[in-house]
Amino acid sequence: MSRDTLGEFEKLVLLAILRLGPEAYGATILREIEERTGRTVTAGAVYVALRRLEKKLAVRSELGSPTPERGGRPKRFFEVTAHGLLTLRAASREWNAMVAGLDGMLERDA
Numbered sequence: 001m002s003r004d005t006l007g008e009f010e011k012l013v014l015l016a017i018l019r020l021g022p023e024a025y026g027a028t029i030l031r032e033i034e035e036r037t038g039r040t041v042t043a044g045a046v047y048v049a050l051r052r053l054e055k056k057l058a059v060r061s062e063l064g065s066p067t068p069e070r071g072g073r074p075k076r077f078f079e080v081t082a083h084g085l086l087t088l089r090a091a092s093r094e095w096n097a098m099v100a101g102l103d104g105m106l107e108r109d110a
Helices: 008-023 026-037 043-055 082-099 103-107
Strands: 059-066 074-080
Touching: 008 026, 008 043, 008 074, 008 082, 026 043, 026 074, 043 059, 074 082
Parallel strands: none
Antiparallel strands: 059 074
């Protein structure tokens, strides 16, 4: 997979970060994906995807202030980069091109 190619779960992570804005950190990203998709998601899967997205330059992260409820550990907040947004837009265009004209097929009961 090239640096500009996104996996399905990476797309979900990017979309969750966009929805959460400045409140995007591991636990909130996990909850957002679970609530919107109905999937069970592990923290490990989220953090692996976040690391991959950072390597692909699709997200950047910053440590917040330490918090007492986390035992003095800071949260790592994530934001989608301009490159990540362009990559996500390209993935959306690809999806829409493939789905075009299949509405009736996709809406039928199996």
